[in-house]
Amino acid sequence: MNIGLTYDLRSEYLAQGYSMEETAEFDKESTIEGIEEAIRKAGYQTERIGNAQSLMKVLLEKKRWDMVFNIAEGLYGAGRESLVPALLDAYRIPYVFSGPATMACSLNKAFAKRIVRDSGVNTPDFAVISRNADIENVRLEYPLFAKPLMEGTGKGINKNSLIQNPGQLQQVCEDLLERFEQPVLVEEFLPGREFTVGVFGSGDRARVPGAMEIIYKHKGIGIYSYENKENFEEVVEYQAVRGEMLEACKDVALRSWRALNCLDGGRVDMKIDRFGKMSFIEVNPLAGLNPVISDLPILCGLNGISFQEIINAVLESAIRRHFRS
DSSP states (O other), X not given: OEEEEEOOBHHHHHHTTOOTXXXXXXXXXXXXXXXXXXXXXXXXXXXXXXXXXXXXXXXXXXXXXXEEEEOOOOXXXXXXXXXXXXXXXXXXXXXEXXXXXXXXXXXXXXXXXXXXXXXXXXXXXXXXXXSGGGGGGOOOOSSEEEEETTOOTTTTOSGGGEEOSHHHHHHHHHHHHHHHSSOEEEEEOOOSOEEEEEEESSGGGOEEEEEEEEEXXXXXXXOOOHXXXXXXXXHEEEEEOOHHHHHHHHHHHHHHHHHTTOOSEEEEEXXXXXXXXXXXXXXXXXXXXXXXXXXXXXXHHHTTOOHHHHHHHHHHXXXXXXXXX
């Protein structure tokens, strides 16, 4: 089987003048190399394709693959993570990870929260700020937390994201609206312990290989911001989750994963609310796969699962969906 690789290489965008924060979700060369090596060790051939524009070019040249391993995030728009899956669907080329509808819903954190909440999973109350006039209509209990509606890797999140009063809410939302040119998600702050949970598989076959707690090394309220994620070794430590807490993580992760029809592999983030109940934050159906620094490989490593086993599990799930149904 020949497997094509679609991805956004961070160095290529930096060379074009984009900033470190703008390219935060894009991949290092070591990520592509690690995935490529693991796919080959699993017994398959690989061929690098690149980003969505490169994919469109070679599709028009009638290039095809047996399957595509897609980790392309895209740069602009509400459908940026959906573009590659949609193109592959149009050409009926099988691929790894979720389809365009799931990618679009999960990228829009409010859409994802509504779907997950309607499935019965605990979710903090929230509001969406699309314009400055929306801010005065927020009726939530302080403290609040604000972040861009459709970003990942902690983009737009910093110490000011934790909001204590209406004046601060006005200032932070106005800044985010201007900087990111997209709506702002405002939700009631979850003060408890923080977890990220891995998921492999699809539908009834989905399973949790493990979870990890994010523990902040410094005193005070920890925020998993862009800066902290970039410098995680200095700021946080990770600990495997066991016992009853792991079961609570599994419950929220699997119910959220299935509600959003996520496929093959990814992560679900969650925290404990002020009432002591596990609460859904967001799902990442296109989780980072750097073998050393990405959360999913780290949490799997803490639970005795190698990077090769991660890639094997993702490939097996996708192959079962596409070729053994």
